[in-house]
Amino acid sequence: xxxxxxxxxxxxxxxxxxxxxxxxxxxxxxxxxxxxxxxxxxxxxxxxxxxxxxxxxxxxxxxxxxxxxxxxxxxxxxxxxxxxxxxxxxxxxxxxxxxxxxxxxxxxxxxxxxxxxxxxxxxxxxxxxxxxxxxxxxxxxxxxxxxxxxxxxxxxxxxxxxxxxxxxxxxxxxxxxxxxxxxxxxxxxxxxxxxxxxxxxxxxxxxxxxxxxxxxxxxxxxxxxxxxxxxxxxxxxxxxxxxxxxxxxxxxxxxxxxxxxxxxxxxxxxxxxxxxxxxxxxxxxxxxxxxxxxxxxxxxxxxxxxxxxxxxxxxxxxxxxxxxxxxxxxxxxxxxxxxxxxxxxxxxxxxxxxxxxxxxxxxxxxxxxxxxxxxx
Numbered sequence: 001x002x003x004x005x006x007x008x009x010x011x012x013x014x015x016x017x018x019x020x021x022x023x024x025x026x027x028x029x030x031x032x033x034x035x036x037x038x039x040x041x042x043x044x045x046x047x048x049x050x051x052x053x054x055x056x057x058x059x060x061x062x063x064x065x066x067x068x069x070x071x072x073x074x075x076x077x078x079x080x081x082x083x084x085x086x087x088x089x090x091x092x093x094x095x096x097x098x099x100x101x102x103x104x105x106x107x108x109x110x111x112x113x114x115x116x117x118x119x120x121x122x123x124x125x126x127x128x129x130x131x132x133x134x135x136x137x138x139x140x141x142x143x144x145x146x147x148x149x150x151x152x153x154x155x156x157x158x159x160x161x162x163x164x165x166x167x168x169x170x171x172x173x174x175x176x177x178x179x180x181x182x183x184x185x186x187x188x189x190x191x192x193x194x195x196x197x198x199x200x201x202x203x204x205x206x207x208x209x210x211x212x213x214x215x216x217x218x219x220x221x222x223x224x225x226x227x228x229x230x231x232x233x234x235x236x237x238x239x240x241x242x243x244x245x246x247x248x249x250x251x252x253x254x255x256x257x258x259x260x261x262x263x264x265x266x267x268x269x270x271x272x273x274x275x276x277x278x279x280x281x282x283x284x285x286x287x288x289x290x291x292x293x294x295x296x297x298x299x300x301x302x303x304x305x306x307x308x309x310x311x312x313x314x315x316x317x318x319x320x321x322x323x324x325x326x327x328x329x330x331x332x333x334x335x336x337x338x339x340x341x342x343x344x345x346x347x348x349x350x351x352x353x354x355x356x357x358x359x360x361x362x363x364x365x366x367x368x369x370x371x372x373x374x375x376x
Contacts, residue, residue, distance in 0.1 A: 047188035048135030088122035093136035105210025108167030116149025140166030143253015151178030169222030193245035266304035306333030
C-alpha cells in the first residue's frame with residue numbers, strides 16, 4: 001500500500017535553495033508518485049531572514065508592514081506577522097539584519113531599536129505570544145536598543161538618558177527597567193555561545209559584522225560592562241546562559257529586559273505547527289539541509305525532527321547536498337540519508353544544478369518506495 005501521509009520539513013540548502021524551494025520540489029514530486037497521498041510541507045525557519053515568510057507559508061496569518069528604525073536609526077519599511085492563534089512572528093533581520101548595512105558594516109553603531117518597535121507594534125495588536133528570530137544580525141548592543149524602544153532607560157554618569165549601541169555600552173551607568181510582562185516571548189536561538197568572553201558574541205560573531213581584532217576586544221569589554229550593570233540593577237545573571245551571545249548578545253538582552261525564553265529554533269517551529277499531532281498518522285517524514293554533518297546532530301533541524309519522529313515510530317529520510325558518515329544519526333531516529341550531488345564536481349558547479357539534482361534524487365527515492373510497497 002502506498003503512503004497515505006508524508007510530512008516534508010526541510011531546512012534551506014544554504015546559498016542554493018531556500019527551505020520553501022526544497023519543500024516545494026519534494027512535495028511536487030511526492031504528489032506525482034502518490035496522487036492520493038496527503039503531503040504536508042513545513043518550510044523550516046532558523047530565526048534569520050525569511051523566518052516570517054516560512055511561518056506564513058504553513059500557518060494562517062497576515063504580514064503587517066510598518067515604518068521602524070533600521071540598524072543605523074534611519075526610518076525603513078519593515079514587517080512582522082500575526083498568526084491566527086494571536087501569535088506574532090518577528091525576525092530581527094527585518095530591521096537589524098546584516099544585509100541592511102550594505103558595504104558599511106558597523107557593529108559599534110548598529111542598533112536593535114527597530115526590533116523593539118516591532119515588539120511594541122505586535123503587543124499593541126493584542127497578541128498573546130511573540131516568537132522572535134535571533135539570526136542574521138548586524139548588531140552587538142546586547143539588545144539595549146530594543147529595550148530602549150520598549151521603555152527601558154539607560155543612564156550615563158551625567159544623568160542623561162541614551163540608547164546604547166555596541167560602541168557605547170561602556171557608558172551605561174544605571175539601568176531603569178520597564179516591567180515587560182505583556183506577552184510571552186520566545187526567542188529562536190540555535191547557538192549556545194555565552195554573552196561575552198572568547199566564545200562570546202563579539203569574539204565569535206563580531207568579525208563577520210565588520211569588527212577588526214582590536215574592535216572585538218572593545219566590543220567584548222562593552223558586553224562585560226553591560227553584564228555587570230544588569231547583575232547589579234536588574235538582579236539577573238544572564239551571561240552564561242546558553243545562547244545569551246546570540247545576535248550580538250541580543251539573547252542576553254531578551255533574558256534580562258523581556259523575561260524571554262531562549263529556545264532552539266527547530267523546537268519552536270515544530271511546536272508552533274503542531275508537528276507531534278501531524279505525526280500521529282504519518283507514514284513518512286522527509287527532512288533535508290545543505291550539509292549533513294556533526295552540527296546536524298547538535299540541536300539543529302534534523303536532530304529535532306528525528307527525535308520526535310522516532311518517538312512516534314515514523315521513518316525519517318534525510319536529503320542533503322552533502323553528508324558525512326554519522327552513525328549517531330541512526331540512533332536518534334534517522335532512517336536513511338541521501339545526497340543530491342550526482343557527479344564528483346565542485347560546489348560551484350553543483351550549486352547551479354541544485355534544483356534539478358534535488359528533483360532527480362527525490363524522484364528516485366519515491367520510485368524505490370513505490371516499488372517496495374507494490375511488491376510487499
